[in-house]
Amino acid sequence: MSRKWRPPHNLGIKGKKQRDSGRQFCMDSFLQRQIALEVYYLGWAYHGFASQTDIQATVEGQLFAALRRTWLIEEGMGWEALGYSRCGRTDKGVSALCQVVALRVRSIARAGDVEPAPCDELDYPALVNRALPGDIRVLGWAPVPTDFSARFSTLHRTYRYFIVQDGSLDVAAMRAAAAALLGEHDFRHFCKVDVSKPASYRRRILEADVLDLQASGPAGASSMLALHLRGTAFLWHQVRCIAAVLLLVGRGLEAPGVIARLLDVQRLPRKPQYCLAPEEPLLLYECAYSALRFMRSANDHARTLAAVRRRLHRQLEGAALLQAAVLKQVKFSAAARI
Incomplete structure (x- = not known):
């Protein structure tokens, strides 16, 4: 026998009489x-x-x-x-x-x-x-x-990994290294291996770039970069592993050719040790499908947009407070050296 339920009043069941009658359905x-x-x-x-x-x-x-x-x-x-x-x-x-x-x-x-x-x-x-x-x-x-x-059914997935550029990263070197990711490769050195699930480590990367999201920021100010990766499928921790190695390149700790060397699993059969990039900056940016069009009602879209903007404004306020604290400490440090 099917379970009987009493629905709330806002579930799209038409008719006030039906809603208020108290009948179960x-x-x-x-x-x-x-x-x-x-x-x-x-x-x-x-x-x-x-x-x-x-x-x-x-x-x-x-x-x-x-x-x-x-x-x-x-x-x-x-x-x-x-x-x-x-x-x-x-x-x-x-x-x-x-x-x-x-x-x-x-x-x-x-x-x-x-x-x-x-x-x-x-x-x-x-x-x-x-x-x-x-x-x-x-x-x-x-x-x-x-x-x-x-x-x-997905055609491809896109991830973005956000990186703060405080002037210490060589973006050109990071882009040169990322170019080696394009195409189909064995990415076993760029993932966390799950020994309980033997599988192929070959994946295809369709796009790989390091985007400058705030290229016109004021002199001396931090800007935001995004590692942009589009592929047909991804391995466990693949994007965070790639981000970790690209950050080493950007900081001058590795040459841009390190990506190509890590992809050559015949010459380098063992994965080298490196720290995994943090998870918080990672965003599943897009999942693409053929002929799939999502519908949004105008009212709900407006409510969602307003909610996201409120959250964004709070984050910007927090960033402004932290930026003020940093600038004050920099000013204090400069004065202390005089």
């Missing part, structure tokens, strides 16, 4: 449809994207809790029953601008009815966002076929 009474969700999150406060049995603070855990609270999925439904897939996993502290998941959810239509056009469907992002914490947002949704896989 059965999830089986509603049409189910397969959709993809585009998800943005700041991962600093979470133990990665993927759910973990012994850890509650994951992005996926928060997302599924919100889907259950808004009665879009049934309590206790497993991934297989939901047809669930994700584009990829991100580690603890890593953020995403365009993570994509796909699953089967409740429609506004009744069971047996024709599947409604997307414009007549529930506003899935608006519903789920009401139940999510502020650092996780569903940006849009798209109808997809039942055989769609958020992981295997």
Whole structure:
């Protein structure tokens, strides 16, 4: 027997009389449809994207809790029953601008009815966002076929790793080194090897560059760089390993040719020791699909944009406070030397 639930009043079930009558309803009474969700999150406060049995603070855990609270999925439904897939996993502290998941959810239509056009469907992002914490947002949704896989249907993924340029990094050398990443290579020296899952370490990089995001900043001020990597797939910690080696190049501790040498696993069969770059600056920037267009309602888009701007303004205020402290200490140091 299907579980009976009493839905809240904001779930897209039309009719005030039906909402206020107090009648329970059965999830089986509603049409189910397969959709993809585009998800943005700041991962600093979470133990990665993927759910973990012994850890509650994951992005996926928060997302599924919100889907259950808004009665879009049934309590206790497993991934297989939901047809669930994700584009990829991100580690603890890593953020995403365009993570994509796909699953089967409740429609506004009744069971047996024709599947409604997307414009007549529930506003899935608006519903789920009401139940999510502020650092996780569903940006849009798209109808997809039942055989769609958020992981295997993707054409390519793009990561960006943000780096503060305080004048000590040789950006030209970093770009020269990054050029060697293009094409298909064995990246076993640029990943964390999982011995429990033997696999090929060959991956294809489509784009590799070091972008200057604030080239016109004032003299002496720090600017922001971004390691930009686009590929068909990535290994565990691959981007952070690449970032770590490129930072060594930028600081003059390694020559630009080190990337090409590390890719030659025949001449260098063992991975050299180096420290992994921190996780906080890493962003899953884009997941690309063929003919997948995410829809956003104007109202929910405006609310999300306002929320992100508020968070940005707070970060800028914090940066300004820290910059003032640095400038004061620099001034004090200069005065002490006189």
